[in-house]
Amino acid sequence: MREYYKKIKAIEFGMLSPELVKKMASVKVVTPELYDKEGYPVDGGLMDIRLGVIDPGLRCKTCGGKLKECNGHFGYIELARPLLHIKYIDMVLAFLRATCRECGEILLDEKKIKKKENVITKSEMKKHIRSLITSARNVKKCPHCQAKQYSVKIEKPSTFLENDKKLSIIEIKLRLEKISEFTVSLIGLDPSKARPEWAILEILPVPPVTIRPSITLETGERSEDDLTHKLSDIVRINQRLFENINAGAPEVIVEDLWDLLQYHVTTYFDNEISQVPPARHRSGQALKTLSERIKSKEGRFRNNLVGKRVNYAARTVISPDPKLELNEVGIPKEVAMELTIPERVTEWNLKRMKKFVENGPEKYPGSNYVIRPDNKKKKITEETQEQLLEELQPGYQVERHLMDNDIAIFNRQPSLHRMSIMGHRIKVLPGKSFRLNPAVCNPYNADFDGDEMNLHIPQIEEARVEVEMLMDVKNQIITPKNGLNIIGCDTDSVTGNYLLTKELEYNREDAIEILYSIGVNKPEKFLNLKNKVKGIEIFSMLLPSDFDFIGITKLKEELVIKNGNIIKGYIDNNTIGNEKGTLIRAVFAKYNQETGIEILGQIFRLGIEILLREGFSISSTNVDLPEHVKEKNIEIISNAEKKVLQYIEQYNNGELEPLPGLALEETVEIKIMEILNKSRNKVGQLIAENVNQSNPVVIMANSGAKGNIINLAQMAACVGQQALRGKRIANGYKDRVLTIFSRGDLQPSSKGYIKRGYRDGLIPSEFFMHAMTGRDSLMDTALRTPKSGYLYRRLSSALQDLRVEYDYSVRDGKGNIIQFQYGEDSLDVSKTWGGKINVERIAKEVVGVDKNVT
């Protein structure tokens, strides 16, 4: 058993004092050379073995650990002259300005300092300190020692000027050292953890080699890390500076070298400072130094600390398989033989476990590793197999191949909500793709045009229990977003059920065959079936016999279910669909999740099965219109055009009355838009009235499976006005949209009205303007995705540590109260029906139950 309790209680932040740097160092780095002639690390070099090991086989000279055992050790460089730490420049400047240049006291008298009322929060503290510094800055004479003060300026990046004279770093250090602990704390530092003069570097820590490993290229050449390059620059210049100072070189040369060293140390910390040219490789590429390693999406924080890589995962293309249960996932054998589950050997399963080891990694179901009681992992190979088989006994663990009914986590990116990562049960299937029931596409937002998904195998019992009890598909059907079912039937399945319950009829044998094929096995119910079985009877077989339900279909008709039988109406998207399937929601409200998911799966499969048997397809003839409808349609459009022309004429003659608050041009535009929109709706209505109800497009629209009547009208008769930003297409040329039109033409066709249908085809100008709106919507999607992604990141960052406490209050990580009662009634949205408790249903039940008794 691994133990789970916190190891780290808190993390303290502070600056490194020179003493500490020296204390934690195990090497003093003195030479820029890395390796000697034999390729062995030089003592006192940047790759000194005492700094840690990066080569397998070598041992660390400091702690004796091997690679991966030793985390590495720090070293240090003694700088010939003090240097400024570029990241603490602002702090140093604040101290130089706020303290006396002679005595180091703060340049304010005690009265001013004490004004520290209502400073409670951090931001108030910040404000208070800022005001202290600004008021101290303008003091001309020290109130403590009466010394005259000069203004200190900064010349970016790292030169301080006092009275336009350069302040030497040594001078700065002397001044900072004089500052008392009290003054340091006034400026907001914690003097026990940070002193201002520690920002002046006299000794520079050298990070362990383990954070800057060198890589050996194929040619055998060694390529050093950017940090090592930078550090060796620092050491080299530092040595030269030492030599020059010792040789008594002229001040100019020393100064130049000092500045150069400052440059190197600055870019070592941050290579992206403005006014500082970035240090580059020989190839001209900028070096990636300390700051760049931490920053941004690819930096240490977001790439390695917050997001981590995992083992026991697989990824491949997904494809559909409606015969699977909703909470199953089909995986290829190749994956099953690579991913494993550690299973403990006991007296009772010894035989079974031996079989796994015997089969080994090549034969399914076998195993890949054996873990001994001392946690030593042994790979099963032809050589080790026999020996491991022999020693296998209770206490050992076998990492066996995945088998049916093992628990897995299935995920598709982007993981926008918790239904993007759900628990599934494994089903090992032939083929090389992951298989999933198309009903769960909706929560994953997956389709099968090449989407890939990830699979993770939980390795310990606790994890498996959590997956099964919290993450399984059956627990995720009601979304906490709004308390409706996110998983339901979709497209074909809706169509199938709609057809079945609306018009189909089967003979007894076929009905039983259908039911049996979708996993309904209720022989006692089959017995009652007559020779002719209606569709609604078949559907009713799926429902429990105590299920009562009243729902409204998409076409506002009633669906009544009594005692598990459909009495009136039919099934459509509003009863079994995604996000609004009232019937599905009712099933989940009344029965437990196992029953619910079983019924949902059967309903889904029933729809598919019906379509498989009946066949369902559309062709271009489905959007053909009868002659008289066509004529009427043309009439509607030409009438609309005539009306528009009338308005245009009125407008041109100046006879048009402007609408209140509108200019004349706007008025005519609105009037035209109004007429054209009306005309398209009229066409839609006309088609709806004249279309054959058995037309598959109409069936899909009426059942809510996909599409609507407007889509049909667009295909058959008239695509309608193309609108860009709520208006007719704006002029791209002078006074006209395209050069084929005449100037100032306001006719429908020259401003993006498409009077033809897709079936008849568009003329070039129509096609072009259709493409304009198409492009616009593509751009909208492309611009929206990063925006909403960032919004989501900020939201989750801001809200992630809120939790519901045992008293149902909402608090953040620190315990601050956000809400006294969650949602004002402490209801879990995913346990409600659209955010509410269905009180009426309970009332009906109570009244109904009592009636049965009496």
Next chain:
Amino acid sequence: MLPDHLLKEAKELVKRYKMNIKQEKEFMKRLEDVYIGSKIDPGEAIGVITAESFGEPSTQMVLDTFHFAGVAEMSVTTGLSRLIEVLDARKTPSTPRMDLYLKPKYSKNVETVKKIAENIKETKMQDILKEITINIAKLQIEAEFDKRTMKDYGLKEKDLLDILKHSLKNVNMKETKEGFNCKSKEEITLSEIYRLKEKIKRIKISGLKGITRVLPVKNDEDEYIIYCAGSNLKDALQLEEIDHERTTSNNIYEISEVLGIEAARNAIIVEIQKVLDGQGLSIDIRHIMLLADIMTRNGEIKGVTRTGIAGEKESVLARAAFETPIKHILNASLIGEVDELNSVIENVILNQPIPLGTGLPQLIMRNLTEDKDEFN
């Protein structure tokens, strides 16, 4: 035990279904069972659920501005852009709007409403000038009134000149047949006279500051509402004709200043709901309330930004993991911050259990086999 709204509903149903005492008892018991069963689990990561509930649908929203009856100035930002605006807690919305409701005695008659509306709209000098030019030879400004609009606004030349004289110093005003001439008393350069001209154009004549356009619209209850482009709640609420209870603005900051933080919380909820309704999305109100609550919990509106709630977290590591890590770590080193690791992301960073959900209980079970003697 039951929350008020459920109790109320239950009582109504008891009446409607004419339950007897036994039934009522049974009904209340069942309702209570259902309620307790539907309560949220302690430890639930409710913040994450709220964030997901917004984040997932926001990918389906349209980036769009909605045009109100085709009038460009009256359009309102909706969709994702508006949602971002509300959550950022920007000081002014990109399209400020105010819906002015009127007291019943003023709200029925079109003419009175129009008059009120006209009085509210900010009228500047440039709106009633037909032409304003600089006469370079005479170094004076010559302006011509637009008599027709002046009549619409009910303004007289004399009043206008008074206003002009009142708001400009050091100038000589002279009324002309068409309008007025304006000349500086002192020597003046060309660029200065240009500035003077611009100043004249911007002089406010009447109305509320910031209201650029008004539109009286009749609603379903035969009542006129004045839609205003631009928002000035403080001044609007002081008007006699205004119904103070229903008049609103879409400027959340303004609401917070004029009506207080609780009103601002409500405004946030209303504004978010408006966006969601416009997009046809359904997100439970509990999520919106939680968001509004956390944005207003300190008594001032905080945006969901790196300077707002996301940046004010207790933990250094959490802030560093969000944005600008170096700044936060350096600052923490100076003030000697201690990270107590009591929220989520720090513990993720350190590979430790997080204090949410199944990671919350702090129970450790002793290994019974090792301590057998103690228990026997």
